[in-house]
Amino acid sequence: xxxxxxxxxxxxxxxxxxxxTGTKALTLSLTGTQFMSDVQSVGTATEVVTFGDxxxxxxxxxxxxxxxxxxxxxAAPTVLQPGDFLIIPPGSTAITLQSTEASTDVHKVxxxx
Numbered sequence: 166x167x168x169x170x171x172x173x174x175x176x177x178x179x180x181x182x183x184x185x186t187g188t189k190a191l192t193l194s195l196t197g198t199q200f201m202s203d204v205q206s207v208g209t210a211t212e213v214v215t216f217g218d219x220x221x222x223x224x225x226x227x228x229x230x231x232x233x234x235x236x237x238x239x240a241a242p243t244v245l246q247p248g249d250f251l252i253i254p255p256g257s258t259a260i261t262l263q264s265t266e267a268s269t270d271v272h273k274v275x276x277x278x
Contacts, residue, residue, distance in 0.1 A: 170195055199277045200274075201217050204273070207271050226274040227271055
């Protein structure tokens with residue numbers, strides 16, 4: 166098969182009759198057979214994102230499920246505010262997370278190249 170991976174991003178702003186939109190979509194082929202989706206509970210200490218049997222991560226979707234805690238993502242120097250999400254090509258399997266609260270669920274969807 167081909168084109169098994171679909172990555173989409175869109176940001177749209179409308180204010181005082183003016184709009185701005187950025188949209189990008191990618192369709193890629195999965196050359197391997199590995200991908201995963203699960204939830205990782207993140208604490209206040211820095212911890213590595215678990216990748217299971219995946220070896221070469223192409224894209225990582227991370228969603229902070231909390232309504233109060235922020236989560237710092239080290240592979241993409243950013244902070245996920247409550248409810249925020251992020252799709253990144255991490256470039257390695259070294260993504261770390263750290264929460265402002267003792268236990269914050271982060272939903273992960275990961276795919277190999």
